[in-house]
Amino acid sequence: MIHILCVGGLDPSGSAGIIIDSFVAKCFGAHPICIPTAITMQSYEHVLKIRERDVTDIIYDLKKALAFFDFSAVKIGMVYSPEILENVVSALYSEGIPIVYDPVMVASSGGLLSTDDLAERIANVSTKFRLITPNIDEGLKILEDESKKSARISIDQLKEMAMELGEKLRCPVLLKGGHLKDEKEAIDVLVHDNSVRFFVSERVAGGIIRGTGCAYSTLIATFLAMGDPLEIAIRRAKGALYSMINNSYSVGSNVRVLGLPDREYNVIVALSNALRELVKFLPSDFVPEVGMNIAYALPHAVRREEVCGIKGRIVRFGDEVLSMGHPEFGASDHMARVVLTAMEYDVGIRCAINIRYSQEIIECCHSLNLKVAGFSRKEEPAGVKTMEWGIARAIEEYRKATGSLNVPDVIFDKGAVGKEAMIRVLGQSPKDVLHKVRKIVYAL
Template identity: 30%
Template sequence: MAIPRILVIAGSDSGGGAGIQADIKTVTMLGGHAMTAITAITAQNTLGVTAVEALSPEMVVAQVDACVSDIGVDAVKIGMLGSAAIAEAVADRLTDIGVPVVFDPVMVSTSGSALADGATVAAFERLMALATLTTPNLPELAALGGLDAVRPKCANLLVKGGHADGDEIADVLHTPCGNRTFRSPRIDTVHTHGTGCTLASAIATGLGEGLPVDLAVEQGIAFVQQAIAHAPKIGRGNGPLGHAMGRVPFYDTLAALDADGRCAADFAAKWSA
């Protein structure tokens, strides 16, 4: 199969831990080609968000059109939208797009900064209706009206349990065929910035590869667990995940080439120094 083409519609995190930056790393590490339609620019680090500036809805849609018209798309991930007007424009553009859509209804960053106002949250209903999967955490689910209000609006709903207490995290997938609970051990760390973005993009990549929803979710959760376990522990607050799992893929390639005698001796010596 050709490389899955994943279009991410989300905001930029200048600190590199969440948003578009986390999305690109996730899609790349899972074997996809990441394309982006940036909705907003944030001044952000591990301590919080200090400024947000949304792009125009027209510019967001122009980015989507540029990617779809040339490269094509196998799945879409939607994250931070920046304004109600952008949310409505994205919903208009993605109606009948014909590929899986994962909607992560981002409202608050890991550090606690608000990333969506009331009007934007109200516009989420159209996106939930068109999405293949919606992935709220527990506070987001509550802000959207609770499980009974949200479930009928979604084709599939993944309720992320990371905000609940306990040594185990239970993520519950609600589908027309029934529910499935994914349980994973809680890793005791503050370095979880970008987990929601990472999970949604990982799931979108799986769907773009042709996986069914439950297997895409299972793969996404496993990826997030490993990325948290390999967090580089940088920054003074909620640090980013270790999307590369502590590896340097280029070095792995060089090592393989060197083992086959195909790595130039002078470059191999510099690399191994």
Template identity: 35%
Template sequence: MDEAKALTIAGSDSSAGAGVQADLKTFSALGVYGSTVLTCVTAQNTLGVYLVEPLEPRLVEMQYKAVLEDPGFDAVKTGLLPSKPIVELVVRELKKLDKPIVVDPVYIAGTGFKLSSEEAYETLVRGLIPIATVVTPNVNEASKITGIRVETVEDAEEAARRISSLGVELVVVKGGHLKGAPVDVILHRGRMLKLRGTRVEGSFHGAGCCFSAAIAAMLAKGLKPLEAVKEAKRFIETAIAHHHKVGSGIKPVNPMARLFMEAEKWSIVENVRQAIRLLEAEPKVSRLIPEVASNLVMALSYARSPSEVVGIPGRIVKVSGGVKAVMEPVYGASRHVARTVLTAMRFDPEVRAGMNIKMDERILETCIRLGFKVSGYDRRLEPPEVKAKEGLSTSWGAEQAIKAAGGTVPDVIYHRGDWGKEPMITVLGRDAIDVVHKVLKIVEALQREPFVE
């Protein structure tokens, strides 16, 4: 069976956050071979767009015909089409196709720079949208196309109807800029649907390009338009949530995030396994195991929930002659320690692992003598709304301790307990092995002085 292939007809982004660069990353991440037809070269970065230079239509045409001849494509998407002659060329050529066409009607950059001429955009609306399978305007583009101001879901529904009347099979009015919760409005062959999303705080570069490219990739793989849009929605939410943290301006989305996370998963499990072996090889670690037992966790670099943190089901318990992990490490096996680590990662993404150990004053003093950075919080000050919801206590406490340390994540976070709550120390580090090395240092230091169980 031939490999699925997709084509992007769009501009080049020198910062690689959008345009054909983002499209190719998206195609690759979704297992689709990508080809390109460049329409223009832009000078831009995360701070803004400085120049858009359209290519000669003849060069655009020759690129397209070359790719059409070989290797070919199963679906095509269009992005930035900066001039009327280029739009007319693209319409003329794509009209000859019997393949899915995705139109991302790019008009203005997120920084406000006008990317396409007025006459080019009018030609796109009159000529390209009517032959599209899917068109993916954001609220600003939907407003430009329809002439109505799109601010609410109801406005988006009306815009979708008007765009659909141009002849396109499926319209997605993207709701990232709508007031309130982000809701994508879909009109597919007369049926109106809403896809609700999760808002990620901030502004992001390349989301529209990656979303439309993901739809094209799914269509190339044989999905129907509505299913392709739903899959692309899931894909882009991950790319936004795990955006790149580069540049001084608008952050680029990360279309490779899912691949990185999959590749990283097994290496983290192995790191925790190795760390457990180190713990089990030192019998005196049992002195540090609290009444509720211990857990050792490590998070994916992109982790946002406990399901993306490796832990030990059943925890680490005392046994005759030492300690033992009850089961093999898996994802989602910790709540409390995992939430402490997830909170620490918000302040320092390099701190991705932790282990809870017994809290008493002698152990705490030993941590300080070893030169560990130590910070604590008072569980008695926990707000009622935090106490009322399971799982919030450790996140709240970790944040208090980190803020008390000046915003720097300490090596050790502790609390002295509360009514019905055991006092606890959590040792933090870059990975599980780093955490265990710190725990073993504590054990070694305690061996040099009397210790009372």
């Protein structure tokens, strides 16, 4: 059993803090041990009161927990004062446990959750963090530059700000861009080992969702505890969080809380339903000579075994389209690699299907305003896997040409000697992918 230590505020509303930390860790098979640093009295609109715990009591609880459990990672959330942060980090760092720190300073409602001097003293201990995960407002506090407003920050400024934080804190920084008001995507920037990496998902509309920052950092800590490298842990965490946001539910006053992530059962059911629908409307001449497959990944997928496909493929039999098998995880290596590569660029793009290539279909996709990109197998370097290289090449070229962070709806190649030309339709889910395929079919 993997044990995760969660240190942070106790929010009795159950929507944030160590309660949500415990919830998400359990969702992914970890056992959480939670130590409260403060009890916050909050409504969904206001922070009413904060009852800070004495630092000696917190450290006592911490040492007892360390004596009983072998922790694989630690997530630190709300700590009211720099004294608590410095003492907690000192006690944990001596144990050699990776620390993920989410510097919670302001509640979703806008109320303060820390003393004024916490932000300026984080740099005193930041070199001991495996990762720090501020949002834009918290990042501005740490940089002591609150003249900017998160709603007015561009993507380029987000990147620049993340680099400034990395230089000041001297540890890996994941700057969360969920507060970029004018963006259709939720964009986060990782600065680590002199490199910059973007993590993208579609922004989900539908009211205020509490606890997302707490959940995100705890998910990262959980996947680190399971042995994932930092970038993989972040990608899996962002995918899992996106699924939980999609499954969020209302608790009134335009406020939502995180729901359960999609699991194997949900993926198989969605793919089974899509398969039944697909064979009813798809013309047989859309099926390539090599057959078709449709793949759908778990929200945190990084391996083929975490992607569900059709065992036996989808084939043409006369004028009919037939499925020769059933949904099964690990069933399609080819389409799994398409999906996993797309998810490296946008964790929300979890589904893909392949259909027969024709120039007529490509022109139809353009006329429908679908986002279209392609790659040439003739340019493929030696020693690479075609799907990983080709899908990545198409996405990067599309982004460069459009200046966006979008992933194309359609990625095609014209084949090569012994390789059939192919079109791949990508989307967030089987329902989304079939909607795009149906539009193409009905437009031709």
